[in-house]
Amino acid sequence: MATTDHPPAGRQPAAIRSALTVLEQVARAGPGVTARELSAALGMSPATTYRLVNLLVAEEYLVRLPDLRGFALGRKVVELAGAVAHSAVPAGAADAVAELRSRVRLAVHLASLRHGRLRMLDPDPDHPPSPDAVLARHLHASALGKLLLADQPDWHALAPGAPAELRQLTPHTVGRPDALDRELDRVRGDRVARQFGELRTDRGCVAMPVRDPDGALVAGLAVSGSPDRIAALAPAVLRLVERCAHDLARLLHRTPA
């Protein structure tokens, strides 16, 4: 049974390119993206898309999620990504974050916001944040995600699915596109993003951007705790976070993460 459905000949660069595009799109859209969404996003015919995702699942580059509709990147991607997926935070930056943790007695998370993607670099070990996958899929509900969205010329490009589908995760989630527009304007003006019980009812969060000398968004530094504590945050604490974010801009500069 050594035959394959399609011989892996060098004659099919188009098929390979399509498969890689599907892989990229799953990475972009975040876990849970369905085959139909992939097909729509890539402009590929459904039949081709379904064949490709099933091929990628068979080779374990993709994983079909328990609802059987959604897909996520599989373990095999780690083998490809190698060290990049686990890139360590530069020692200096880690020290700066650790120092902030020792002083504010709140959960402190550092996340990369490069290339339009949210990825935790240094989550607080004592108070772990929501999983990356949840954050990446519901950018509108987290403070770090709002930083990322506010930095985009058009935030719709990053929101998976139709813009109307801002998922209402809690009663406090900003669910309407126009409300989110206003919220993102506020983030741009204050250079601070906040959320109060929008991702989980028992958590609030304040996030500040970390920008490189050219002003490009590199990362986000977030402190999180119960919503009322975050709402009543002392200005001194905010200044500490701001200074740390400022230091991080220098420390994270020119690292590939």
Next chain:
Amino acid sequence: MMSATAMVTAMGAAAVPVIGLATLAMMLVGLAVAQFARRMAAAGSLYTYVSKGLGPTAGFLTGCALILAYGSLVVMCLLGSGRRVVGFLVEAGALHRPAGDAPALLVTALLGAAMTAIVVRGIRISAALTLLLEAGSVVAVLTALTVAAYRGTAAGPPPSALDLGVFAAALLTGIKALVGFESGCALSVEARKPFAVVPRVVLWTPAACGALFALAAVLHLVALARGGGADGSGPPLPVLPALVQLGLASSLFACAMASMNAVVRVLFSMGRERVTPPALGRTHARYRTPYVAAYAMVPLAVGVPLVMWALGTSTRRVSGWLGLLAVLAFLVAYLLVCLAAAPFLHRIGEATAGATGVAALAAAVTAGSLVLVVRAGLNDGLGWVVAALVGFLGLGLLWLLRVRRRAPHRLSAMGFFDAATPDDILPGASPDGLAPGAASRRAR
């Protein structure tokens, strides 16, 4: 493959296209099954697939049909194997031709015990043994047929006129040789790259078996055509019959073991979902095989031969009944899985016109085959076998009603399959729905 020679004897050269037709039908079913196998790994195979596509009632019916199908295949193959072992011993001169079936039944019971032990021991050893036995038997029988083709065989009675009845009987034989090709699905949970390997196996098994079957038929046709010519009238080789008997014995034993492995996993899945006694869902502490389900099959595998021995029924006749029952039950399960494919694809949002069309065609062909096989059974005066199947499925429905009344949640939980766990997914890319720390697919 020996039934191919019987088909040729019955209907001449028309046997080859009938074999082709049966192969085509089974490959169509294989396409429908592969739609599921590509998308989920489930020990319950078609039972789980249909549960996912058509809901719990149809799924449970499929499970019942599969249990009946694999169960009768196990018993039929064991009986056949026992008979062939005795045949081999007779041909080899180690045994006088026995008057009754007693030695064959004794061997059958021994083989049944050995098979159960191997199945409990684990899939590795039974798969390796199956492969070895099947390869050996294919070589043995093909050698014998090739030699026979070269030497020529005295022509049998002229083939009877080709009418629908003969066609139906031949189709029954053809399908009987191919059913069970989907048993690989039951092992998907234990396979290394299930979504790549299992669909391929499901598609290629009927094709390869059909080709072998057709080859056997052609070889026999050649043998008949050469007839008792000048070079074919030599004395028969004494080794050949013994070789064929041994080849058939090992092939049938392997077939019984493969069916046993499959039925045990279906029983296990149903036990796991507590729609049948939950004990069936228990696995062996050391070998991690569903051993309770395996032992549950023992009374059947060993008991039927014993009952027959007590009643004095001929094994050949019982094999005929069991064969018909197996084919009918398989066709019911296949029909349901073909019908389930389109709703399933639609539900997960991956339906295409092509896949739906193929599934519909497969369902139509399977339904047609079912009608023809029922007809063949009625022609042979075996209407009670059809009634037994319907009765068994009816009992299954009654049982399901009982479960529904007592524990309706169990029905909605049907269709358990091996979902991805955080361990399978890129670290940090698990969605919220997945419980961290759940047993990985590898660990189970």
